[in-house]
Each structure stands twice: as structure tokens, then as C-alpha cells.
Amino acid sequence: MSEKQQTGKQRRATLSAVAARAGVSVGTVSKVLNLRPDVSEETRQRVMQAAKALEYSPTTFRSDARDPVVDIVFDSIVNPYSTQILEGVIAAGTELGVDVVVRIIPRDAEEDAGWGREVRAKGRTGMIVVTSQMTSQHLRALARASVPLVVVDPINFGRPDIVSVGATNWAGGLEAARHLIDLGHERVGFIGGPKASGSNQERYHGFRAALETAGLELDPALASWGTFTYESGRDLAIKQLSLPKPPTAIFAGSDTIALGVIEAARSLDLTVPDQLSVVGFDDTRLASWSSPQLTTVRQPLEAMGRMALRTVLQLHDGQELDSKHIQLSTSLEVRDSTAAPGRKQPGS
Structure with a gap:
């Protein structure tokens, strides 16, 4: 047998070779490759490094056990x-x-x-x-x-x-509305994503709960539903801000919607936050990149x-x-x- 053939055979690593290199048992290698939870992180890392170094390719295990x-x-x-x-x-x-x-x-x-x-x-x-x-x-x-x-x-x-x-969408909506109420806003609008969205419904109901606790009524004209997009936020905000009695603040169901609200205010020559306060939801990177920087409910x-x-x-x-x-x-x-x-x- 040629040296090249011998070298090729040596490269076909086994579970035993991986176990020996990692300094663990064959059973422990099997547990790691099958994503069993009863192995320490340090041991798991050693086994995976050994398998990678030896270019181990499983034969008796499913491919998704080694490469989920x-x-x-x-x-x-x-x-x-x-x-x-x-x-x-x-x-x-x-x-x-x-x-x-x-x-x-x-x-x-x-x-x-x-x-x-x-x-x-x-x-x-x-x-x-x-x-x-x-x-x-x-x-x-x-x-x-x-x-x-x-x-x-x-x-x-x-x-x-x-x-x-x-x-915790309900709690986030509650906190957003409380913030606006504490600042002195009494006419507050809501602009959300799809009405069927469970998460948006929770945000809306938390928002409503804060208004009701403060003794404030929500004008039906100030509750709008659309999509989680900039364009939807802009268009719905223009409608609310063009009412005879527009809101002084708007809680948006996402940061992207909130940026559309800010653009709507700009197009109507209203300044944020002097003439309109805006709160978003998500705390994506857009929140700190916007001008002004966006007050928002942070989801992790x-x-x-x-x-x-x-x-x-x-x-x-x-x-x-x-x-x-x-x-x-x-x-x-x-x-x-x-x-x-x-x-x-x-x-x-």
C-alpha cells in the first residue's frame, strides 16, 4: 500500500480517535455529537475542537447529530x-x-x-x-x-x-402610555401594525389600560391599524394629525411605524417633540439613528x-x-x- 493511501486511511478519524484527542470517553463524544444536555460546556468545546482537528465525519450517526x-x-x-x-x-x-x-x-x-x-x-x-x-x-x-x-x-x-x-407587549404598551400621560399629554393616538397581530393587540390593550386608569378616553379616530412599515406609519399619522382635534402624542406599534409618524409630522411642518411626541416599540438600531432619537419600548x-x-x-x-x-x-x-x-x- 502506498504512503499516500496510508495517509488517506489515517485521515478517516473514528469516535475513538476523537475521544483520545479530547481526553474523554467514546460515550461522552457520542453525547456531544447528539447534542445531549448532560455534558459541560468546557467538555463540549474540547470534543468539537478535536472532531474539527481530525476532520471527523460520522458514519454510524445521523448527519444532523453532528451538524444540526x-x-x-x-x-x-x-x-x-x-x-x-x-x-x-x-x-x-x-x-x-x-x-x-x-x-x-x-x-x-x-x-x-x-x-x-x-x-x-x-x-x-x-x-x-x-x-x-x-x-x-x-x-x-x-x-x-x-x-x-x-x-x-x-x-x-x-x-x-x-x-x-x-x-411583555402589554406591559410595554402600558409603560409607553404612562410616560406620555406623565408628561402631560391627554390626547394620545395609537398607530399599530395588523389588527390581527397578537403582539400588537397586547401593546394596544396595555396602552388603553393606562389611559383608562388616568381617566382619559381614547377617541376612536386616534386608533389606527395598518402594517409594520414606514409608509403605513406616515400615511396613518397624516390622517390623525389632519383631524380638527389632532393628537399631541402618538404611540407607534413599532420603531419603523414611529419613523413614518415623524416623517408625517415633518411634512405637516410640525416639530418633534415640541409639537408632537412620538414613542416607538422594539428599540432597533433605527431608534438611536433617527432624528430626533426615538423614545421607544425596548424588546430584547x-x-x-x-x-x-x-x-x-x-x-x-x-x-x-x-x-x-x-x-x-x-x-x-x-x-x-x-x-x-x-x-x-x-x-x-
Whole structure:
């Protein structure tokens, strides 16, 4: 046998070789490659480094045991909210040795069926869906694929058995409204995303609760629903600010909507915050890049992405979850877009 052939054979590493290099048992190597939780992080890192150094390629284990892959699915990734969720998922994936594949949700029945078949054929470890509205076709396709599913900030809650990760939206809406009320605003508008959005409904009801506690009524003309877009925020804000009795402050259901509100104020020659206070929701990077910098309710977006990935792995491993609906705390970040009602009010 030639030296080249011998060298080639030597490069076909075994579990025993990985175990010897890492200084652990073969059983421990097996646990690490199968993502078992009962291994310390330090040991897991040693085993993975040894496997990488030896270019170990499993034969008796499934490929997804050594190289778990999670799909993360968006309606669109052209927004900072999606980007920051994705960053959290990727960071957790890097730490845990999980590859992340980014996809856009399919839009028709034929694609839905193909999506389910593809997920099943590729043996995905799990799937994370961000904000998207899951149709019955989507859910059936994933059920047939038997793939663990976690939804981040779900638009619809048609299936309470679906595991979700989100934020304390009701508390965030309550805190945003209280901030504006404490500044002295009595006529406060709300501009949200889709009316069917569970997270937006929670923000709206928290907002309403603060107004009611303060003895303030919400004019139905000051509650508007659209999409989570700049254009929707701008157009709906123009309508509210053009009323005979416009709001002195607006709570927006997302930072992107809030930036549209600020643009609407500018187009009507109103200054923020002197003539209109604006509060957003998310605390994406846009909030600190805007002019003025945006007061907003902070969702821990990267932490939500990390939690979603870890939860998918728990489902894949058959672990029991403490809750099917995980909520991380929000907080109000006060910046420059809010102030007490100014000397010149909108419409005066």
C-alpha cells in the first residue's frame, strides 16, 4: 500500500480517535455529537475542537447529530427588527454548533407542500418563524415534516400548542402610555401594525389600560391599524394629525411605524417633540439613528433570537418546556422624541 493511501486511511478519524484527542470517553463524544444536555460546556468545546482537528465525519450517526441545522423563516429581512432577531439566533447557533439557514416564507399552496417535503428530506433539526402569519397550509406542511417549530412574535395565535417566544407587549404598551400621560399629554393616538397581530393587540390593550386608569378616553379616530412599515406609519399619522382635534402624542406599534409618524409630522411642518411626541416599540438600531432619537419600548431582540434557538433544540431533544409561550421583559428607553406638550399645539 502506498504512503499516500496510508495517509488517506489515517485521515478517516473514528469516535475513538476523537475521544483520545479530547481526553474523554467514546460515550461522552457520542453525547456531544447528539447534542445531549448532560455534558459541560468546557467538555463540549474540547470534543468539537478535536472532531474539527481530525476532520471527523460520522458514519454510524445521523448527519444532523453532528451538524444540526435550523431554518429561520421571515416574511422579509429588509428591516432592522428581523436583522437583530437573526443576529441572536446566529450567535446562539455559533455557541452551540448549530448551522442556521435563512428562508423567506412560501406564498402559495404548491410552495407550501414543497417546503414541507424539503424540510423533511433534509432532516432539519428545527424551524424558527419570525413574525410571519402561519397559515393552515404552512402548519400542515410542517406537521407532516415532524419538525420542531418555534414562532417569534407570532402574528396569529390560531394554535395555542405552537411554541412562541416574544416580549411583555402589554406591559410595554402600558409603560409607553404612562410616560406620555406623565408628561402631560391627554390626547394620545395609537398607530399599530395588523389588527390581527397578537403582539400588537397586547401593546394596544396595555396602552388603553393606562389611559383608562388616568381617566382619559381614547377617541376612536386616534386608533389606527395598518402594517409594520414606514409608509403605513406616515400615511396613518397624516390622517390623525389632519383631524380638527389632532393628537399631541402618538404611540407607534413599532420603531419603523414611529419613523413614518415623524416623517408625517415633518411634512405637516410640525416639530418633534415640541409639537408632537412620538414613542416607538422594539428599540432597533433605527431608534438611536433617527432624528430626533426615538423614545421607544425596548424588546430584547437578540435575546429573543437566542431563546428561540435554544428552545428549538430543547424540542428536538424531547425536553419538557416550562411554558409554551415564553415572554422576555420590555423596558422604556427615553430619548429625544418625547416632551411635555409644547407652546404651539398641532392644529392651532
